[in-house]
Amino acid sequence: MKRKKIQRHCQICGNYVKPMNYSKHMLNVHGMKVDKGSSQNKIAIAAIVLIAVIGLGLGFSSIFKTTNTNPELQSSPNPELSSNENVGNSVRISLSEIGTSANWYTYNSNGVKVKYFSVIGSDDKYHLATDACDVCYGNKLGYKQMENVMSCNNCGRQFAINSIGTENLAGGCWPSYIPMKIDGNYLVVENSALDGKRFMFE
DSSP: OHHHHHSEEOTTTOOEEOGGGHHHHHHHHHOOOOOTTOHHHHHHHHHHHHHHHHHHHHHHHHHHHHHHHOGGGOOOSSTTBOOOEEETTEEEEEGGGOOSSOEEEEEEETTEEEEEEEEEOTTSOEEEEEEEETTTGGGOOOEEEETTEEEETTTOOEEEGGGOSSOOOSOSSOEEEOOOEEETTEEEEEHHHHHTTGGGTO
16 A cells, blocks of 8 residues: 555556656656646546547447347347248248248147157158157157157157158157148148147147
């Protein structure tokens, strides 16, 4: 504490220097000539400090604004879900957004969110099913994709993507079938078919 009392504080860089070296410090470090007790120099120093503070404030403001308005940094409300369009009595999914990585969708059936997925198999065909198993649906864990298969998150059984999209003829665990059709550039699912899966998500 004694050291700071006998040294002079530089208002620009914050360093403490001996009073006898203060003028040299201001000249050599900041390029300013300072005479002891000069009110003009004190005003000049205060002005430089003020400008520096304002500049820093504007810089932080610009960075903060960029961070919050950059669309790449905005998080989706539910990044695992893709878009679909409800038209009349059916849901239409653009074929251009369906690929070899499964997309998940939701359909609002009287307040209950029915989840389903679509994906292109190695057979180059579109496959669609409920994100629930005919047996395991009560656990509401759905499926995950593991390369060319869909795996039940509850029991671990795996199903080749190329086989998905058919009725469950063998019984047991199976991605629950939803009928669909291709209409031009869209995959179309009737609302009634999705409403029929509501019980799996209640």
